[in-house]
Amino acid sequence: MTLTPMETFIIICMVTLGTMITRFLPFLIFKGNKSNNSYINYLGTVLPYAAIGLLVVYCLKDVNFQGPTYGFPEAIAILGIIFLHYWKENILLSIGGGTVLYMVLVQAVFI
Amino acid sequence: MEEKNRALKAAFPHTIPVFTGFMFLGIAYGVLMDSKGYGVGWTFLMSLMALAGSAQYVAVTFLTSAFNPLYALLMTLIINARHLFYGISMLDKYKDAGKLKPYLIFGMCDETFSIIYSTKPPQDVDPHWFNFFITLLNHSYWVLGSVLGALLGSMFFFNTKGLDFVLTALFVVIFLGHWKTQQNRQPALIGVLCSVICLLVFGPSNFIIPSMIGIIAVLTITRKNYVREKELAEEGV
Structure with a gap:
């Protein structure tokens, strides 16, 4: 544990508060009536896809392409996930296989 | 009950x-x-x-x-x-x-x-x-x-180095799921491209907010195009 118990509890509350704001806000803003705003509806349709793209990049933001592993473990693991996903179409196999592949790469190959 | x-x-x-x-x-x-x-x-x-x-x-x-x-x-x-x-x-x-x-x-x-x-x-x-x-x-x-x-x-103690990658794998898999539907590719691509550009410009610790603004801006600009394509898709063209 890096933080004290009190600090840890405060961080948990912050993560909870942040999450709840994002879940409750639309219901508070558009209280009672359905949103008839076609622009908001459009964003609601397309934004989830763009948000996942952002999250993929977010996860890879600290990969260093100038060394020491040149981003090879990440690239190989993602190619592995793509291969598994198109081959078996099993979400858990793709996630599990990709993670195990990555762990092997960073623990045994690119040390 | x-x-x-x-x-x-x-x-x-x-x-x-x-x-x-x-x-x-x-x-x-x-x-x-x-x-x-x-x-x-x-x-x-x-x-x-x-x-x-x-x-x-x-x-x-x-x-x-x-x-x-x-x-x-x-x-x-x-x-x-x-x-x-x-x-x-x-x-x-x-x-x-x-x-x-x-x-x-x-x-x-x-x-x-x-x-x-x-x-x-x-x-x-x-x-x-x-x-x-x-x-x-x-x-x-x-x-x-x-x-x-x-x-x-x-x-049990085992080497957990790299286990964090499970999150990346989850998002990659969700992304691939979206990619299978032609309709979703454009917003998915906009999400990736805006984020990569902002990552290169603003660096790893400051790129999320610029990316979100960029994504909303590009999605807004491409809205008419998207709506038209959707209508065409629904008509079975």
Whole structure:
């Protein structure tokens, strides 16, 4: 544990508060009536896809392409996930296989 | 009681894939928390209160660096900003949920949202209790999985280096799922490109907010095009 118990509890509350704001806000803003705003509806349709793209990049933001592993473990693991996903179409196999592949790469190959 | 039983029975089969996924990701989360020195109690509390997979994974970094609650709050808001759009989609469905409504909104994680958004309960089942049990079951799986992981993590020692990659793998798989539908490719690509450009320009610690603004701007500009393509697709052209 890096933080004290009190600090840890405060961080948990912050993560909870942040999450709840994002879940409750639309219901508070558009209280009672359905949103008839076609622009908001459009964003609601397309934004989830763009948000996942952002999250993929977010996860890879600290990969260093100038060394020491040149981003090879990440690239190989993602190619592995793509291969598994198109081959078996099993979400858990793709996630599990990709993670195990990555762990092997960073623990045994690119040390 | 009879009514609730029927809703629970109708809801359960829809949650089986989430059960498997949350066991896996929950266990990985519990093991990761344990590897950083945070035991089962903290993992239980976090999963019970926040119920937010990606934010909880990222929160591991808040717990392993200098104490900064405001940063934790802002990062969580940014990571979970997509929930805003789930909420907008659910305004109508949750309108008459009454006393269940606060819990339904509280538990609206990605998986719960996607099941409830895409599933209609059988005719003889109350839709609000049906949605309630989907939310409750998924919530329980997440808490159970992460607690199991925290317990297993303290019993077995293995090299967890690279385990964090499970989150990246999850998002890559969700992304691939979206990519299969032609219609979703443009917004998915806009998300990746705006983020990569902003990452290169603003650097790893400051690129999220510019990316979100960029994404909204490009989505707004390309709206007419998207709407037209959608109409063409619906006409079967």
